[in-house]
Every structure is written in C-alpha cells, then in structure tokens.
Amino acid sequence: xxxxxxxxxxxxxxxxxxxxxxxxxxxxxxxxxxxxxxxxxxxxxxxxxxxxxxxxxxxxxxxxxxxxxxxxxxxxxxxxxxxxxxxxxxxxxxxxxxxxxxxxxxxxxxxxxxxxxxxxxxxxxxxxxxxxxxxxxxxx
Amino acid sequence: xxxxxxxxxxxxxxxxxxxxxxxxxxxxxxxxxxxxxxxxxxxxxxxxxxxxxxxxxxxxxxxxxxxxxxxxxxxxxxxxxxxxxxxxxxxxxxxxxxxxxxxxxxxxxxxxxxxxxxxxxxxxxxxxxxxxxxxxxxxxxxxxxxxxxxxxxxxxxxxxxxxxxxxxxxxxxxxxxxxxxxxxxxxxxxxxxxxxxxxxxxxxxxxxxxxxxxxxxxxxxxxxxxxxxxxxxxxxxxxxxxxxxxxxxxxxxxxxxxxxxxxxxxxxxxxxxxxxxxxxxxxxxxxxxxxxxxxxxxxxxxxxxxxxxxxxxxxxxxxxxx
Numbered sequence: 001x002x003x004x005x006x007x008x009x010x011x012x013x014x015x016x017x018x019x020x021x022x023x024x025x026x027x028x029x030x031x032x033x034x035x036x037x038x039x040x041x042x043x044x045x046x047x048x049x050x051x052x053x054x055x056x057x058x059x060x061x062x063x064x065x066x067x068x069x070x071x072x073x074x075x076x077x078x079x080x081x082x083x084x085x086x087x088x089x090x091x092x093x094x095x096x097x098x099x100x101x102x103x104x105x106x107x108x109x110x111x112x113x114x115x116x117x118x119x120x121x122x123x124x125x126x127x128x129x130x131x132x133x134x135x136x137x138x139x140x
Numbered sequence: 141x142x143x144x145x146x147x148x149x150x151x152x153x154x155x156x157x158x159x160x161x162x163x164x165x166x167x168x169x170x171x172x173x174x175x176x177x178x179x180x181x182x183x184x185x186x187x188x189x190x191x192x193x194x195x196x197x198x199x200x201x202x203x204x205x206x207x208x209x210x211x212x213x214x215x216x217x218x219x220x221x222x223x224x225x226x227x228x229x230x231x232x233x234x235x236x237x238x239x240x241x242x243x244x245x246x247x248x249x250x251x252x253x254x255x256x257x258x259x260x261x262x263x264x265x266x267x268x269x270x271x272x273x274x275x276x277x278x279x280x281x282x283x284x285x286x287x288x289x290x291x292x293x294x295x296x297x298x299x300x301x302x303x304x305x306x307x308x309x310x311x312x313x314x315x316x317x318x319x320x321x322x323x324x325x326x327x328x329x330x331x332x333x334x335x336x337x338x339x340x341x342x343x344x345x346x347x348x349x350x351x352x353x354x355x356x357x358x359x360x361x362x363x364x365x366x367x368x369x370x371x372x373x374x375x376x377x378x379x380x381x382x383x384x385x386x387x388x389x390x391x392x393x394x395x396x397x398x399x400x401x402x403x404x405x406x407x408x409x410x411x412x413x414x415x416x417x418x419x420x421x422x423x424x425x426x427x428x429x430x431x432x433x434x435x436x437x438x439x440x441x442x443x444x445x446x447x448x449x450x451x452x453x454x455x456x457x458x459x460x461x462x
Contacts, residue, residue, distance in 0.1 A: 002171045003234060003259070028235035033259045038242040045248030049241065052254050054163035082160075133234050 004130050007055040009037035009046050011070040016063035019092055023059065026117050031133040032124065043074040047081050055086065056128040062092040068101060075106045087127040091115065147179050154183075154280040157220065159254055162277050166256055169273045180273045187279035192286045193388060194304030196329070199292035201310040202336040204243035205375040206384070207287050211247050213385050218284020222254040224274055225289040229259045236260075240289055254278070260291050272413065275303055302412045306331045306391045308384070311350065313342035327353060330368050332387045338372035338380065347372055364401070366394045 006027060008020055017039055024034045035053045037046065050058060060071065071090065078084045089109030090102060099110050109123040125131060153161035168176045193210075195203045207223060214221045225240035238257035247253040258271060271288070278286050288304065309330030314337075327333075333354060335346045351370045358367035369387045373380030395402040425433055439457055442448040448456075 003261075005167075024237050028230055028237050029233045031230075031233045031235040033229075033236045033238060035257050036237050036239040036242060037245065037248075038239075040245065042249060045245065048159075048251070049248050049255070051160050052163050052256050054160075054167040 002130055003031060003033045004057065004124050004128050004132060005033045005035060005053065005055045006057050006059055006124065007035045007037060007046070007050055007053060008059045008061070009041045009049075010039040010061050011041050011043065011046070011074065012064075012066055013040070014062060014064045014066070015039055016092075017061075019063065020059075020061035023061070023091065023120070027120075027124075030117070030121055043070075043077045046074065047078055047083060050078075050083055050086060051081070056130065057124060058086055058088045060088065060090050062090065062094065064093075067092075067094065068098060071102060071107060072105050089120070089123060091120075147182065150179050151182065151280070154277065155282075157281050162254065162281060163256065165277050166258075166270070166274045169270045169277070170258065170261070172270075176273075180276055183276040183280050187276050190279045190283050190286055191305045191392065192275060192279075192288060192303050194288045194290065194307045195310060196290040196307065197292060197310030197334075198312075201292065201312050202373075202375045203289050203292060203310050204240040206308075206310055206334065206336060206373065206381070207240075207289055208244040208247070209375050209378050209381040210287065210385060211244060211253060212378075213381060214285050214287075215247075215250065215252055218252075220252045220254070220281070220283045222256075222278045222281070222283045222286045223289065224256055224258060224271060224278065224286065226258045226260055226271060226291050228291045229261050234261070254281075254283070272303060302409050302416070305395065306388050308332045308334060308388070310334045310336050311346065312337045313340045313346045328357065330354070331366065331391045332384065333368055333370040334373050334380075334384055335370065336373050336375050338374050339377075343372055364398060366391060366398075366401070 008024055008027075010017065010020060020036075020038075024036050027034050035049070035055055037049055041049075046058070060067075060074070062070070067090065071088075075084070075088065078086065078088075084106070087108040088106070089111060090107055091111040094102070094110055094112035096112065099112075102110060108127055109120070111120055111123075121132060150161065150165060154165070165176060165179065169180065195207055197203055204225065207225075211221055211223065223244065225238070227236055227238045227240060229236045236259035238259060241248070241255055241257060244255060247255065256274065258274065261270075275286060275288070290299065307329050309327070309332070311333065313335060327350070333350050335343055335350065337343075347370050354368050354370055358365050369390075371380060371383050371387060373384055375381065395405070421428065422436065425436065428436060436457065439448070439453040443450060443453050
C-alpha cells in the first residue's frame with residue numbers, strides 16, 4: 001500500500017484556516033495521508049518539513065492577495081533546495097487573472113473558488129502516479 | 141545479493157546525517173518495500189546507542205506541545221534531535237491527518253531537528269507498524285535523543301514500552317480521580333508522569349492521586365526500583381519543562397546505576413518485539429513456509445469448527461517449541 005502523502009500549509013500572515021482544514025478532512029476521507037502544517041509557515045520551514053516528511057505533493061491555501069509573492073518565493077527556494085520536482089497546488093481565493101503567472105512559475109494545480117473535490121483528487125492521482133483507495137460508503 | 145553497494149551508500153548517507161536519505165528510507169519502510177529489509181537488519185544490529193524517549197497519553201493531553209518544549213531544551217544540549225510522531229489512520233478510508241507538527245512549527249527552520257509524522261496504518265496499540273524500523277534509521281544518525289509521540293488512545297497504549305528507554309505519560313487534571321489512577325494500563329508503563337495543563341482546576345488532586353498509585357507500585361517493586369516522579373507542567377507556557385527533562389535524565393542515570401534493571405528492561409523489550417514479529421508473520425501468511433501455512437489454516441478451521449481448543453491448537457502449531 002502506498003498512500004499519497006500531501007503536505008498542506010499556509011504561508012505568511014494569512015489566518016483563514018477554514019478552507020485548508022476542510023480540505024484536510026476531505027482528503028483524509030479519500031485515503032490521503034495529510035501532513036498538516038497549519039498557518040504561519042515560512043518557505044524555509046515548509047521545505048525542511050517537506051524533506052523530512054518525504055511528501056509527494058504540497059498544497060498551499062491563500063485567502064489574501066499575497067499569493068503571487070509567497071508562491072514565487074517558495075518555488076524558487078524549493079528549486080534551490082533540490083525539491084523543485086515536488087508538485088505544488090494552490091487553493092483558496094485565487095483570481096483567474098493570476099493563473100497564467102502562477103502556471104509560469106511552476107504551480108501545477110490551481111483550485112480557486114468553485115473547484116471540486118474530484119478535480120483535486122484527479123490532480124493528486126495524476127501528479128503522484130498513485131491511486132487512492134476506493135471511496136468507502138461512509139466517506140462517499 | 142545485489143543489495144551490497146546501495147546498502148553501503150544508504151548507511152553512509154545516514155552516518156553523514158543526511159535528512160533526505162533518512163526520509164526516503166522511512167517512506168520505503170512505511171510502504172513495506174522488501175528491498176529495505178537488509179538495511180534495516182544491519183541498522184538494528186549496529187543500533188541501540190541513541191536514547192529513545194516515548195511520550196504517551198490521551199488525545200489532547202498536550203503531548204505535541206510538551207515535545208515542542210522538550211525539543212528546545214534538548215537542542216541546547218545536543219547538535220541534533222529527532223521526533224517521530226504517530227497519528228491514527230482512518231479505519232474507513234485509510235487516510236490520516238498528521239497534525240502533531242503544528243505544535244512544533246518553530247523547529248521547522250532548525251536544521252538540527254528532524255521531525256517525521258507517521259500514520260498508524262491500521263495497527264492498534266498506538267505505534268505504527270513501521271515505527272521500530274524507522275527508529276533504527278534515526279538511531280544510525282547520531283541524534284542526541286529521539287522523541288516518539290504515540291497515538292493518544294489512552295489506557296491500552298503500551299506499545300511504546302518495546303522501544304523507549306524512558307516513557308513519559310502525560311495526563312491532564314481532567315483525567316479523573318483516584319479510582320482512574322489505580323486502574324491497570326498506561327499507568328503501569330510510565331517512568332515519568334506529567335500532569336499537564338496544571339493551571340486547570342484539580343491539578344493538585346490529580347497529582348496526589350497519581351502519586352499515590354505510582355508510589356504504591358514502586359514500593360511493591362522493591363527498594364532498588366525506580367520511583368516514577370509525578371510532575372506538574374504547563375507546556376504551552378513552558379512551565380515545568382526543565383523539571384520534566386531533569387526527571388528523564390534522572391531515569392537514565394538510574395538505569396545506568398542499576399545495570400541489572402537496565403538489562404531486565406532491554407530483555408523484556410526484546411521479548412515483546414519478538415512475540416510481536418512472530419504474530420505479525422502469522423498475520424501476514426505469505427511469509428510462512430507452504431507446509432506451515434497448510435498447518436496454520438488447518439488449525440484455524442479446526443478451531444472454527446470447535447474440534448480443538450485455542451490452547452491445544454497453539455501448542456500443536458508451535459510443536460517442538462512448547
């Protein structure tokens with residue numbers, strides 16, 4: 001059995017954790033092992049956690065308009081640290097106008113308002129090459 | 141075997157203290173990758189040098205926060221410290237939310253701290269199936285100490301006994317009265333007891349109830365036995381943590397001063413590990429020889445049909461050993 005290990009975190013001073021906490025529970029119910037880092041992370045701290053946890057994918061949540069800055073900074077530092085190959089997805093209040101810039105930086109998954117769980121699950125399976133267990137009746 | 145060269149390079153990477161190499165090895169262990177068996181076996185034989193401190197107690201008692209505070213203090217003495225934090229897996233989906241690190245976030249930027257979260261992946265008793273092998277990996281990396289946080293399931297949580305030099309049991313003032321304190325279970329495995337959240341009402345009463353049952357047991361164990369201290373702490377305010385660390389060190393000193401007790405502890409741990417691995421081999425039948433598998437299945441069938449009783453079936457299965 002090889003569960004998907006997904007790091008979920010927020011960077012900077014954003015304190016709106018409702019979304020990321022909800023996603024953590026939804027992913028757990030899909031069979032994902034969520035490594036939950038919560039809010040107030042730095043890029044350096046997130047990268048060290050990513051290394052010791054050997055996570056398959058990183059999910060960031062933003063509810064403030066600072067995401068371009070923080071995401072660029074994180075991706076640059078991930079590449080410098082040799083973990084630039086780990087896929088990064090963004091969720092929260094992501095404006096469609098910013099999507100091209102985020103894609104260009106190297107963000108692999110974008111899940112702004114209106115995104116659905118099946119879309120996120122499909123992204124996780126596709127980028128990690130792992131399959132999530134069949135949903136149980138309870139979780140479904 | 142083909143494993144020689146990669147095995148040596150993995151061992152060298154661990155000896156260098158390579159966090160990523162360790163993290164990847166632990167992932168392979170978690171995924172039951174058979175190619176790590178040789179490395180893990182070598183590590184176990186060479187290991188045992190790093191003190192393992194187990195932290196157990198009910199959910200919400202403050203285990204992660206206590207570890208956060210201990211980490212800060214241990215880092216003042218050691219160049220490198222590791223944490224292995226186990227959280228429960230969902231029995232429905234197999235997924236998990238591994239959230240212990242949230243309390244230790246200030247250590248994420250410290251290159252001398254290695255924190256790894258593990259999902260229990262379906263084994264009761266609190267410690268993940270792969271925890272002992274992961275401990276062997278960390279043991280090879282020259283950490284000053286390894287802290288292990290268990291799933292907070294409460295009284296039945298005694299798995300940690302198999303691995304730890306010192307077991308810390310964390311309780312809260314809400315843990316209950318003297319009757320709860322004398323119930324068998326987690327109280328019998330602790331080397332140091334901490335009543336956390338000591339600012340909450342009832343802390344002194346909880347301490348005296350715990351102390352009563354702990355000292356009663358220590359007294360019965362003889363004059364030379366270790367008497368587990370019962371301490372008050374407020375981990376989120378960093379109160380009482382110096383005393384907790386001092387108690388952990390006093391326990392280590394006690395074991396060093398009483399080599400017979402230390403040997404007895406190690407032997408009891410070795411036996412528990414062996415029994416657990418034998419049970420695991422039986423549960424995972426593919427590791428049995430075909431002839432043995434047939435016998436095992438036959439005994440299960442006989443037992444199900446009540447043509448044999450469990451005790452006789454076990455004896456027949458262990459023919460030559462019992």
